[in-house]
Amino acid sequence: MKAVLLTGIRQFALKEIQTPAIVNDTDVLIRVKMVGVCGSDIHYYTTGRIGNQVIKYPFIVGHEVAGIIENVGKGVIGVEPDQRVAIDPTVYCGRCDQCLKGRENTCRNLKFLGTPNQLGGALCEYIILPETSCYPIRDAMTLEQAVLTEPLAVAVYAVERAHLPKNASIGILGVGPIGMSVFHVLQTKKIGNVYVTDKIQQRLDFARQLNPRWVGNPEHINIVAEINKLEPLQLDVVFECSGDPEAIAQAIKLLKPGGFLVLIGIPEVDDICLPIHELRRREITIINVRRQVHCTQKAIDLLEQRRVNMDTMVTHHLPLEKTADAFELVANYRDGVMKAMIVID
Numbered sequence: 001m002k003a004v005l006l007t008g009i010r011q012f013a014l015k016e017i018q019t020p021a022i023v024n025d026t027d028v029l030i031r032v033k034m035v036g037v038c039g040s041d042i043h044y045y046t047t048g049r050i051g052n053q054v055i056k057y058p059f060i061v062g063h064e065v066a067g068i069i070e071n072v073g074k075g076v077i078g079v080e081p082d083q084r085v086a087i088d089p090t091v092y093c094g095r096c097d098q099c100l101k102g103r104e105n106t107c108r109n110l111k112f113l114g115t116p117n118q119l120g121g122a123l124c125e126y127i128i129l130p131e132t133s134c135y136p137i138r139d140a141m142t143l144e145q146a147v148l149t150e151p152l153a154v155a156v157y158a159v160e161r162a163h164l165p166k167n168a169s170i171g172i173l174g175v176g177p178i179g180m181s182v183f184h185v186l187q188t189k190k191i192g193n194v195y196v197t198d199k200i201q202q203r204l205d206f207a208r209q210l211n212p213r214w215v216g217n218p219e220h221i222n223i224v225a226e227i228n229k230l231e232p233l234q235l236d237v238v239f240e241c242s243g244d245p246e247a248i249a250q251a252i253k254l255l256k257p258g259g260f261l262v263l264i265g266i267p268e269v270d271d272i273c274l275p276i277h278e279l280r281r282r283e284i285t286i287i288n289v290r291r292q293v294h295c296t297q298k299a300i301d302l303l304e305q306r307r308v309n310m311d312t313m314v315t316h317h318l319p320l321e322k323t324a325d326a327f328e329l330v331a332n333y334r335d336g337v338m339k340a341m342i343v344i345d
Contacts, residue, residue: 002124003125008057024073028071029071033067035122044116060120062113062123105157137304152302153295157289168237174265179196180338199219234255243268244265249275257282
């Protein structure tokens with residue numbers, strides 16, 4: 001089968017490799033049709049690592065994926081050949097203390113698609129996953145929407161963890177695909193004003209589609225001062241979706257006493273300094289979001305029921321052979337890119 005392998009920093013190679021085979025009774029062979037380029041993929045592309053997850057080259061990345069069931073193991077009962085599916089890229093053991101508590105996202109033996117030392121990724125023609133990762137979709141759902149269920153599921157989980165008070169005032173720092181996914185989920189809740197920041201003007205313009213109370217670029221204005229003018233009591237919840245340490249510091253200053261800081265973005269650095277006394281005196285709660293758990297079907301339902309419409313987020317389609325172009329596009333924020341999709345024919 002064809003596969004695109006990451007062979008070094010900002011280096012891809014298109015290769016013919018062996019097609020994976022079903023080994024376990026619960027295995028599903030999936031013909032990959034479309035893969036979204038995620039910010040975490042870009043980390044691997046530009047730095048070769050996320051924290052202590054360091055790539056050993058060559059390696060296949062990619063975890064936002066939709067495809068068609070090609071074949072199934074003899075123990076599979078939930079899906080069947082020729083079904084189109086959205087994918088939860090998490091593979092969990094189901095036996096450890098975390099899984100038994102319903103925390104499969106922090107499984108002690110967790111393996112995640114496209115992650116070094118765990119599972120190879122989806123930038124290839126076929127992948128093998130357990131049936132628990134496969135979610136059938138209706139005919140009306142597009143492959144683009146199926147791919148978007150992965151970031152949307154993260155957003156659903158993040159909003160659930162925030163325990164939003166009624167009519168909460170909310171900040172979203174960073175409105176790339178994850179920040180916009182959070183914004184879409186928030187639109188289904190009874191909330192107050194939403195304040196949005198980003199360093200890329202095109203993304204701020206894109207976010208205006210959902211009618212935020214205010215948008216601002218932290219490179220041009222003092223966003224803390226401006227938002228505090230509009231919200232003198234400050235914000236109830238801030239979703240930090242960029243991973244930028246400066247944005248995390250801004251988020252803390254934007255929160256009212258008793259507020260919630262929800263960390264979703266992945267920083268490129270290993271350590272971040274926090275103003276502990278400011279956090280302590282105002283009793284700010286910090287919530288770390290580790291991917292998602294039990295939210296893939298919820299994301300599918302939101303899209304299928306049209307309670308959330310993310311169609312405009314897919315701005316670019318490129319073939320597998322032009323994966324490098326897609327990654328350069330996303331890594332450099334070119335051409336107004338929001339979500340680029342790799343199409344595998």
